[in-house]
Amino acid sequence: MRLKRLIAGTILAGTLAGTALPAFAEELFVPLFSYRTGPFAGSGIPIANGMHDYLTMLNERDGGINGVKIRVGECETGYDTQKGVECYEQVKSEGALVISPYSTGITLQVIPKASVDKIPVLSMAYGLSAAAEGNTFPWVFNPPNTYWDGASAIVTDIANREGGAENLKGKKIGYIFLDAGYGREPIPLLEQMSSDMGFELLQYPVPGKEMQNQSSQWLNIRRDRPDYMIMWGWGAMSPTAVKEATKIRYNMENFYGIWWSGGNDDAAAGGEAAKGYRTLNFHGVGSDFGVIQDIKKYVVDAGKSQVDPAKFADNLYNRGVYNSMLIAEGIRRAQELTGKTVIDAVDMRSGLENLDITEARLKEIGMEGFALPMKLSCEDHSGHHKVYVVEWDGKDWKKAGDWFSPDVDMVKPLLKKAAADYAESNAPWPERTEACLN
Amino acid sequence: MLYRESGQYKTSYIADQAIFPIREDRIGMMIIGAIALAIPFVASDFFLNAIMTPFLILALAAIGLNILTGYAGQLSLGTGAFMGVGAYSCYKLTTIFPDVNIVILVLLSGFFSAGIGVIFGLPSLRIKGLYLAVTTLAAQFFLEWCFIRIPWLYNYNSSGAIEVPERRGFGDIVLTGPAAGAMTQYFVVLAIVVVVTFAVKNIVRGRIGRQWMMIRDMDIAAELMGVRPLTAKLSAFAVSSYLCGVAGAMFIFFYLGAAEPSAFSITLSFQILFMVILGGLGSLVGSFFGAAFIWGLPIVLRAGLPAMGIDINAETVFHVATMIVGALIIFFLIVEPHGLARLWSLAKEKMRVWPFPYG
Numbered sequence: 001m002r003l004k005r006l007i008a009g010t011i012l013a014g015t016l017a018g019t020a021l022p023a024f025a026e027e028l029f030v031p032l033f034s035y036r037t038g039p040f041a042g043s044g045i046p047i048a049n050g051m052h053d054y055l056t057m058l059n060e061r062d063g064g065i066n067g068v069k070i071r072v073g074e075c076e077t078g079y080d081t082q083k084g085v086e087c088y089e090q091v092k093s094e095g096a097l098v099i100s101p102y103s104t105g106i107t108l109q110v111i112p113k114a115s116v117d118k119i120p121v122l123s124m125a126y127g128l129s130a131a132a133e134g135n136t137f138p139w140v141f142n143p144p145n146t147y148w149d150g151a152s153a154i155v156t157d158i159a160n161r162e163g164g165a166e167n168l169k170g171k172k173i174g175y176i177f178l179d180a181g182y183g184r185e186p187i188p189l190l191e192q193m194s195s196d197m198g199f200e201l202l203q204y205p206v207p208g209k210e211m212q213n214q215s216s217q218w219l220n221i222r223r224d225r226p227d228y229m230i231m232w233g234w235g236a237m238s239p240t241a242v243k244e245a246t247k248i249r250y251n252m253e254n255f256y257g258i259w260w261s262g263g264n265d266d267a268a269a270g271g272e273a274a275k276g277y278r279t280l281n282f283h284g285v286g287s288d289f290g291v292i293q294d295i296k297k298y299v300v301d302a303g304k305s306q307v308d309p310a311k312f313a314d315n316l317y318n319r320g321v322y323n324s325m326l327i328a329e330g331i332r333r334a335q336e337l338t339g340k341t342v343i344d345a346v347d348m349r350s351g352l353e354n355l356d357i358t359e360a361r362l363k364e365i366g367m368e369g370f371a372l373p374m375k376l377s378c379e380d381h382s383g384h385h386k387v388y389v390v391e392w393d394g395k396d397w398k399k400a401g402d403w404f405s406p407d408v409d410m411v412k413p414l415l416k417k418a419a420a421d422y423a424e425s426n427a428p429w430p431e432r433t434e435a436c437l438n
Numbered sequence: 439m440l441y442r443e444s445g446q447y448k449t450s451y452i453a454d455q456a457i458f459p460i461r462e463d464r465i466g467m468m469i470i471g472a473i474a475l476a477i478p479f480v481a482s483d484f485f486l487n488a489i490m491t492p493f494l495i496l497a498l499a500a501i502g503l504n505i506l507t508g509y510a511g512q513l514s515l516g517t518g519a520f521m522g523v524g525a526y527s528c529y530k531l532t533t534i535f536p537d538v539n540i541v542i543l544v545l546l547s548g549f550f551s552a553g554i555g556v557i558f559g560l561p562s563l564r565i566k567g568l569y570l571a572v573t574t575l576a577a578q579f580f581l582e583w584c585f586i587r588i589p590w591l592y593n594y595n596s597s598g599a600i601e602v603p604e605r606r607g608f609g610d611i612v613l614t615g616p617a618a619g620a621m622t623q624y625f626v627v628l629a630i631v632v633v634v635t636f637a638v639k640n641i642v643r644g645r646i647g648r649q650w651m652m653i654r655d656m657d658i659a660a661e662l663m664g665v666r667p668l669t670a671k672l673s674a675f676a677v678s679s680y681l682c683g684v685a686g687a688m689f690i691f692f693y694l695g696a697a698e699p700s701a702f703s704i705t706l707s708f709q710i711l712f713m714v715i716l717g718g719l720g721s722l723v724g725s726f727f728g729a730a731f732i733w734g735l736p737i738v739l740r741a742g743l744p745a746m747g748i749d750i751n752a753e754t755v756f757h758v759a760t761m762i763v764g765a766l767i768i769f770f771l772i773v774e775p776h777g778l779a780r781l782w783s784l785a786k787e788k789m790r791v792w793p794f795p796y797g
Binding site for chain 2: 034035036037074075076078080081082085086089090092093104105108109112113115116117128179180181184185187188207208209306418425426427428
């Protein structure tokens with residue numbers, strides 16, 4: 001009766017057994033979860049290109065890291081958590097060094113698994129904010145900032161423009177967000193800040209299916225007239241929001257996006273009218289950096305990249321580069337710590353935990369001025385580093401203001417509490433057993 | 439000649455009414471059962487975790503939809519949401535009763551889904567076809583909205599997702615949560631799916647199933663012959679939603695490990711519908727074929743094409759899989775509306791008479 005199923009199963013098993021060979025000993029396998037398809041592809045493509053190209057450049061220019069080639073494996077998730085879990089299982093079986101899910105939903109999904117499977121998760125400036133607590137989450141890293149840092153930094157910048165936090169009293173701040181794990185993540189912090197500082201927080205959720213149809217939300221915004229707007233958008237949502245904001249003639253200088261809403265295509269959707277739109281950033285924009293020039297020379301000009309030349313080195317591309325730099329530096333640090341050249345996922349965890357990228361090191365890798373030095377520790381897996389504001393000038397992102405620090409004093413105790421809550425609601429949450437090397 | 443039933447005489451009603459009256463089928467089932475039990479000992483964790491377990495779960499969901507659409511003729515687009523009801527009720531049950539064995543809770547959560555299914559099945563008494571599909575679509579959107587907007591359902595979790603806690607059972611074996619072994623989860627899922635499938639097989643070949651099929655084939659004639667459309671249609675909705683609910687609970691607890699509301703979106707409903715269409719409407723074995731095909735195709739392509747030396751980008755695999763599924767759906771709807779299951783039974787017919795095609 002089910003003979004056919006049997007045959008099909010055998011063939012399937014045979015194919016997989018044939019392909020899922022154990023990883024070669026002399027390589028470093030770095031999987032990249034990417035999404036070049038689906039509603040989030042607009043933001044996913046530049047990120048994926050940036051991440052891929054930096055690692056390829058290391059292979060081409062330096063022959064890998066300390067003589068060991070990097071094998072880059074992309075797994076298409078479509079920003080879909082179900083596919084993300086499938087990718088996770090796949091790369092796990094291939095010996096992945098580190099997982100960078102590139103989706104808050106997938107990150108939330110893999111955090112409990114990764115701690116059991118002993119694979120570090122690098123969720124660069126996204127994912128679970130509470131994961132910054134290294135003692136609760138030894139296997140999760142979210143440098144250089146958490147979402148809560150981002151939210152507090154935006155409010156800090158608003159407060160500075162208003163001439164002090166006390167002047168925020170009675171002001172209305174609107175929060176338009178993708179109604180998913182991603183957009184909901186900063187709400188506890190914003191609510192806390194709103195009650196501390198006395199501003200009114202207005203929430204405008206945008207369901208994932210309605211990303212390109214935000215007119216009802218913007219109708220409400222026009223009615224409520226918030227003094228400032230904060231946006232947590234991604235994929236097709238950000239350009240739509242920028243366009244809608246220009247349509248109701250919202251004052252773009254009072255419109256802030258989180259760093260993920262700062263793609264060039266996002267702002268360009270509003271064209272000249274979007275001039276003044278601001279987002280946070282933690283790395284350089286443009287192509288005037290040694291590292292970007294090297295990528296151009298070794299990867300893009302050599303035809304080894306998928307990037308569209310017109311979109312080379314745009315904001316999200318550079319963020320992908322930054323992300324891969326963190327991975328590569330983590331590997332290098334792990335090699336230093338263990339004395340091995342071919343490391344495994346457990347070594348990688350220590351490498352990331354002891355990450356210490358100094359000014360001198362940045363200069364060496366051609367990232368002088370591209371990023372600030374950063375250091376992680378066993379307790380602190382995020383670093384809560386400085387950020388700066390970039391402004392859209394109608395054509396490109398321009399730096400608007402100096403690097404400044406998020407309100408760390410306020411964020412840290414809340415993170416501690418959130419981490420404890422997470423451990424409690426996911427009991428039995430394993431105690432940290434990993435030794436602290438720094 | 440390879441496969442025939444001549445000489446197999448049934449001398450009692452029991453033998454005549456058996457689920458598998460033909461000896462070859464019984465042997466085949468035993469072989470499949472043995473393979474299903476042996477797979478975990480030879481296959482990798484990836485194969486179990488990412489292929490076999492979700493395949494079995496989705497096959498159960500496809501059976502659920504097949505009951506409603508294939509057997510009772512009521513078109514539904516709300517499968518994903520009914521699966522969600524199962525998952526969320528299982529989550530609530532296990533947080534309220536943490537000491538109860540999770541397998542029992544999974545089976546219980548199906549009843550919540552059945553209840554919701556019956557409520558949304560009520561319109562089927564008045565309307566049918568495309569109009570009914572639209573009301574079940576409303577169920578899909580309404581329930582999804584509930585999963586997002588009612589924080590009680592996800593225990594006021596700040597991320598809005600349900601996270602599966604660790605649960606033990608059967609003598610302190612970890613059944614759910616990240617520490618659960620792939621093999622354990624596979625066996626639990628396999629046991630549930632096999633038991634439920636046999637139960638469903640018996641329902642569809644008995645009185646209730648025959649009522650469904652009468653309603654499907656011609657509801658007025660069925661009514662004239664004494665079938666009550668109310669009980670027949672609502673029981674189809676109840677059984678179908680029950681199966682979907684159990685599948686949804688297993689999908690989260692034994693496969694994904696955590697779920698955002700978007701996991702139960704219309705995409706999932708369509709995925710299951712495609713499984714039913716490709717596998718074969720009104721066929722249980724077809725549900726397995728369909729699930730294996732739709733779930734397996736992208737994975738096979740992703741692993742198989744590079745192995746054959748075709749260098750292909752991750753996203754192209756996606757596009758290719760979508761194109762193949764799309765083309766096949768059109769092909770099957772035109773050429774063989776009964777899907778893979780019909781091809782399978784044709785093959786069996788051929789094997790019975792081989793080598794004499796007119797024998």
